Amino acid sequence: MGEAQKGLLSVIEKLKGSTEQEVRIVLLGLDNAGKTTLLKTLASEDVNTITPTQGFNIKSVASHGMKLNVWDIGGQRKIRPFWKKYLENTDLLIYVIDSADKKRFEETGLELSELIDEENLKGVPVLIFANKQDLATASPASEIAEGLNLHTYRDREWQIQACSAVSGEGVQDGMNWICNNIVNRKK
Amino acid sequence: MAEDDSEWIIESIVGYLGSPEWVIPVTDFMENKCTVFDDEDENKLSYTDIHQQYKKLVEKLLENYMQEVGINEQQFLDACTSPFAKSKSLQAVFQPVLATDDFQMFRSLMVQKNTELQLQALRVIKEQNGALPECLTDGVDVMTELQQQEMKILEDVLKKSKEEYDEEMSRRLLIEKQMGSTSSSSSDKPNKGDEARSAALTSSKQSNTSKPTLGSSVQPNLLPAVRAPTKSSESSDANRHQAEEQSSSTEAAAEAYLEEAHREAGFSKPYTELSPSQQEQLQQRAAYLRQQRDKLHALKREKQKSRQAAEPEEPSHTPPLEPATNLEISAEEKKKLQKRKHLADKLKEEVVKK
Ligand SMILES: Nc1nc2c(ncn2[C@@H]2O[C@H](COP(=O)(O)OP(=O)(O)OP(=O)(O)O)[C@@H](O)[C@H]2O)c(=O)[nH]1
């Protein structure tokens, strides 16, 4: 988009006049992984009325003196081609996995590795939530990390965090990692 | 850069944001695209494309503007970051610019615009009938469902009268062009009346494609973008620009709504799938609406005339569609209308609050 875009955006940034640091976070993962549930948990909203996402949701969450703008995009197969429209200027990727859905570990791994290769996500830190740990059939985070070959990611910061979006357990730990990481990165 | 420079540049930018060169294309865009924006919590994927298009439009406009005025990006930036630019009143003026980078703000502007147009549609119906037609008030108890149905019917009606409208537009365009330029009156298309309309029927496509240029071609030298700096009246100046922006957008809104509703109606249930009685109702309503539209155009033209005659004194606070009388409305109908209006107001309020 050329020069004007850069100028325009920086103008706009300054016009906002906020001293608060804004962080753009994109929340991705297969359908039914628990992205919207996680988003609502982060925003301290009710998680009992969530339906599969056809479009996308945005919530702004204040954390560690920063404003986190979290974008949750639907994960159904037909929506995944649209993911890449939301990656520009992303500061951090949160990837959510249903730890109890072993049948789809391979599918979710493929989607993640495609995201990692996206130009717009180059070097962008990634937090993986191994969600639904409250279910008895959930695989432990370490096993999932191994299955995803996370240890081969050398071009970025990454972290895997076991959690339950429903109970909220582990979610805050993940957010702490994010905030520490962003602060390090942006300073 | 000297502070004085910043000041006149900011003045100029604000002037530009209130000028037809900016207001017309931006308002046009919003009115044409706002109909898919509802106030559901979840966003539709299509919003993103529309937001991208909006970004491009604003970028192009600002680029043109900077070139025209002869300032570079650095100057633009310096001016925009000067303390003057950060005053409360100016922040509001800059909202449509900020919306390029702020999806949530963009979304709320679009939802707000959509609500405005819905209200206008209600007013059109109300004015033409003295009250809302039966089919819009009877039979359905749930308000939201009622509103939806009403919008759908209205859209169908408007779709039905698309030809007439296009024809009207192209006729107007033709007349305006003839008046604006010195072109010899190649009037194979006559002056007024019904013959002229049917004569122009074939040119509906032309009217669609030439509409976006309406602003620049019809109003080539209104409001120069660069204005002399006036140190003492900063905020009142800004307010004036806002008022100007509002009034011109209100006027354009009524018209563009009609146009857009046709386009949108293309996606809704086709006219032919309606029951015969519904079709008949729609046809009746189409006739009403046509009358309404003619009245509207007459009103608008008059307004433009008086505006040109007395531009500074008339910031035109009165919306062009304000019903002249509502004497024939029964108490019950009135109550229904109020209920509906209240709902729309609430919706609007929520949107504005966001
Ligand atoms: N047991 C359990 N269920 C969860 C958890 N998180 C989400 N769920 C359930 O998983 C289902 C899907 O959750 P969503 O948040 O809608 O999933 P999503 O990733 O947003 O799905 P899409 O919108 O289709 O992409 C819902 O029934 C949730 O209640 C969790 O931590 N534990």
Ligand SMILES: [Mg+2]
């Ligand atoms: Mg979802």
